[in-house]
Structure formats: C-alpha cells, structure tokens
Amino acid sequence: MLLGDQHVIVVDLGFGDAGKGATVDWLCANHSVSAVVRFNGGAQAAHNVVADGRHHRFAQFGSGTFSGVPTLLSRHMLVEPIALARESEALARLGVADPLSLLHISGDALLTTPLHVAANRAREDARGAARHGSCGLGVGETAAYALDHRAPTVADCRDPLLLTRLLDQLAQHFAPLIGDRFDSITDLVALYREFAAAVRIVDSTALARFAARGRLVFEGAQGVLLDEWRGLHPHTTWSTVEPRHARAMIAGLGHRPYVLGVTRTYLTRHGAGPFPTEDPALALPERHNTTGEYQGAFRVGHFDPILLRYSIEACHGIDGLSLTHLDQHPGVQTAVAYLTANGVTNALHCGPWQDLTYQQHLTHLLTSARPVLEDLPPDPTHTIASLLHTPVALTASGPSRADRVPVTVAGAAG
Structure with missing residues (x-):
C-alpha cells in the first residue's frame, strides 16, 4: 500500500x-x-x-x-x-x-517576521511559571494577527510599497509589547524582495x-x-x-x-x-x-x-x-x-x-x-x-x- x-x-x-x-x-x-x-x-x-x-x-x-x-x-x-x-x-x-x-511556496501563505518572533517571546516570558510551552518562533503571533488584520503574505514580498505599509502596521500593533526595537523596516523589505526573487511563488x-x-x-x-x-x-x-x-x-x-x-x-x-x-x-x-x-x-x-x-x-x-x-x-x-x-x-x-x-x-x-x-x-x-x-x-x-x-x-x- x-x-x-x-x-x-x-x-x-x-x-x-x-x-x-x-x-x-x-x-x-x-x-x-x-x-x-x-x-x-x-x-x-x-x-x-x-x-x-x-x-x-x-x-x-x-x-x-x-x-x-x-x-x-x-x-x-x-x-x-x-x-x-x-x-x-x-x-x-x-x-x-x-x-x-526545490522550493515552491504558495503566495497566500502567511509571512512570519522578526516582529512576530519578538512578540511571541515577550508574551511567553510574561507568563512566567504559567508558560504554554511555545517554541518562541512567532507561529502563534502570526496566526493570531491574521485573524483581525490584513497580514503580510509571501506574495506581498514582490510588492515593496505594499509590504512596507503592512510591516509598518505590524510594528505599530506590537509596539506596546516589544517597543520600537525594529526601526529598519526598509532593511526587512529589501531582504524579503531578495527572498521573493530566489524562490518559486506559486498559485493554487x-x-x-x-x-x-x-x-x-x-x-x-x-x-x-x-x-x-x-x-x-x-x-x-x-x-x-x-x-x-x-x-x-x-x-x-x-x-x-x-x-x-x-x-x-x-x-x-x-x-x-x-x-x-x-x-x-x-x-x-x-x-x-x-x-x-x-x-x-x-x-x-x-x-x-x-x-x-x-x-x-x-x-x-x-x-x-x-x-x-x-x-x-x-x-x-x-x-x-x-x-x-x-x-x-x-x-x-x-x-x-x-x-x-x-x-x-x-x-x-x-x-x-x-x-x-x-x-x-x-x-x-x-x-x-x-x-x-x-x-x-x-x-x-x-x-x-x-x-x-x-x-x-x-x-x-x-
């Protein structure tokens, strides 16, 4: 079988x-x-x-x-x-x-960023002895943010203006939790443009x-x-x-x-x-x-x-x-x-x-x-x-x- x-x-x-x-x-x-x-x-x-x-x-x-x-x-x-x-x-x-x-990536897949990772770790640290057991890699924050917001996706990495706007909104959302430690959205956008050029982004x-x-x-x-x-x-x-x-x-x-x-x-x-x-x-x-x-x-x-x-x-x-x-x-x-x-x-x-x-x-x-x-x-x-x-x-x-x-x-x- x-x-x-x-x-x-x-x-x-x-x-x-x-x-x-x-x-x-x-x-x-x-x-x-x-x-x-x-x-x-x-x-x-x-x-x-x-x-x-x-x-x-x-x-x-x-x-x-x-x-x-x-x-x-x-x-x-x-x-x-x-x-x-x-x-x-x-x-x-x-x-x-x-x-x-060898990689083929759906353009609709959500993007996990350093902002999500930092927020995940800050939230888990705040739980102290009541930790949930998170890996601290931003997965939960990525999924949760997307429930109520226009979240960045893999396809967005090909559109620097749109991606910049979405990452700015993401940074503002997480600011009360992680502060302004990520002040170079421009560098992140450039990195993601290189990523989009290096892999196959595919449709359904x-x-x-x-x-x-x-x-x-x-x-x-x-x-x-x-x-x-x-x-x-x-x-x-x-x-x-x-x-x-x-x-x-x-x-x-x-x-x-x-x-x-x-x-x-x-x-x-x-x-x-x-x-x-x-x-x-x-x-x-x-x-x-x-x-x-x-x-x-x-x-x-x-x-x-x-x-x-x-x-x-x-x-x-x-x-x-x-x-x-x-x-x-x-x-x-x-x-x-x-x-x-x-x-x-x-x-x-x-x-x-x-x-x-x-x-x-x-x-x-x-x-x-x-x-x-x-x-x-x-x-x-x-x-x-x-x-x-x-x-x-x-x-x-x-x-x-x-x-x-x-x-x-x-x-x-x-």
Whole structure:
C-alpha cells in the first residue's frame, strides 16, 4: 500500500517528535513521490532525518529533500524567510545542490517576521511559571494577527510599497509589547524582495501539476495532541495538525489519501502541559531532542493508547501506523486506564469542533490523572496495533532510513 501510487498524509498522533520526518524521508527514497506538501505549522518544526551518513533537522523544507523531492509550502504554512535561508545554507553544506530550487511556496501563505518572533517571546516570558510551552518562533503571533488584520503574505514580498505599509502596521500593533526595537523596516523589505526573487511563488494550481507527475506526500508538523482545536488547551499550537486541510486539498484532486499516523513505542512531550504517563525514571536516550529555551524540557512517558485513540478519533480515523523507536523501550509499560477526579476512565472522546471549553475540561482532567499501567511485550508491534485498532504498516528500530521496514500487522477491530 505505502509503495503504491496513493497519496499519503503523514500525521503525528502524539505531542510531536515521533518520527514524521524520517517516515517522509523513507516514503520519498524510492523516487515515486513528485512533491512533499507541508500542510500546517511553520519554522518551529524539527523533523530529524538520518540518511546516507547525513543528518538534518528539517523545519520548513520537506523531509524528502535528501532524495531530491521538491517541497510545496501550501497556503496553510506560516513561512519564515530568514530561517528558510539558514536552512537552505545548512542543506547546501550537506551536499544538496541548490536547495532553494526545490522550493515552491504558495503566495497566500502567511509571512512570519522578526516582529512576530519578538512578540511571541515577550508574551511567553510574561507568563512566567504559567508558560504554554511555545517554541518562541512567532507561529502563534502570526496566526493570531491574521485573524483581525490584513497580514503580510509571501506574495506581498514582490510588492515593496505594499509590504512596507503592512510591516509598518505590524510594528505599530506590537509596539506596546516589544517597543520600537525594529526601526529598519526598509532593511526587512529589501531582504524579503531578495527572498521573493530566489524562490518559486506559486498559485493554487501548483498542487494539481505535482499530482499529475506522481504521488504526493503531505508532511504534517507537531502532533494531534497539540492541535489548535483538538489539543489540550492552552498548551497547543496555532495550527490545525489533524489532517482536515490535507484531506481537503487531496479531495480537490479527486483522490482518497492513505493517512499514516506516526507514534513511538512510548510517548514524549516537549514543554509544558498535562502528560498522564510521564515517568522521569525511564532510561530512554534521546539523540536529537533537548531542552528548548522556550519550550522547556523534553519529557518521556509510558505508551498511552488512551490519548492515541483520542488522536485517531480527532483525525476521523487513519489507515495505518508508522511505529518508531522499537529499539528504545526497555521498562516501558502501557496505560490501560486513568484514575481521575471523575473516577476511572479508559477512553477519551472528541467534543464539538472548535469548542475550547471542552478542551480546557480535558486539560484539567488529565493534569491530575494517574495511569494504571501494564507491561508491554519485548516486541510490542502486535500489541500496539491491537490497542489502537489500526494496522502497523511501517516500523523503525533506529533513527536512519535503513532502520525502517514495511510490515503488515493487522489491528483488532475497534
């Protein structure tokens, strides 16, 4: 199935960091993919790919770049040109020829600027001990500003007069929060003009053109448990992580996608927020994730099918699992229930979409929840397929492309 010609949506079922990038890299390695389409998030993504002796943490470039697969940053992406230039330089040092030539960016994508980044960090700093766990890269400020204002987009980078006006308005809006530390809008406009000249800015027809050449892989960012409407509010991202946007784009092409959910054999969380199965005593080495200046500590916990089944419901179902970190689960158990203030529960269900009151209720419930744990077998693949009622289609016992193996492990009916 995964090696056929069906379009694939890759989505993280947890709090992120489960192995989406490595999964996308593997899907692209057989040269059947015409483009990797990013359908949410921004420069805060950190998708680690290890292949052919190279390691890169993909942020805005698609994780098929090592295989020469073009990236399409859709209108749902928040594009940060300065970080994008730095990432291009890093990829060039790793031997990728002319990385910017692989980029195709929707003109409708919102622009994340240093103003958004400064405002994000100022707001998170002001929260003190009540931090939300932001990456501090301006994603939330970019999305929030666009709700009520004419926000700058990638296409605006080609119009210096319009862009200057929009950036001036942005600076005035954020002045009470960050002061006047950015007094050179002119320099920023010049930089963005160079960016616009260096990349392909495309319209809504680009997706169909790529689809006509081969299958597409839609690469999600963050995890469903951080989704702006389904995550544990307020410790969430300003982005729709579950695959509704990717599904809508594919539906416009007349296709049904294969949705591949990614999870580790244990759970992780980067930064603040409830984490019922967290266990600091778990001795699980982490090669590529560390404490973040704004996110906070990288946390680990036991496998949690209760949260993961909730994520699958939030995705309106998935077709298969990419199960990673099979080499790193000594001492890991699985939650079979929670002990909560409302009694014992072994299931969570989605409330009405866009109902943040319900999401806050879940956050409150899970903050004090204690897991009832049972042992996992040495090879938990079949057990996890059964617990999540979903077949396992791909496994990984290490960080590199060579460690990934396609399998067919049926999941028990739900």
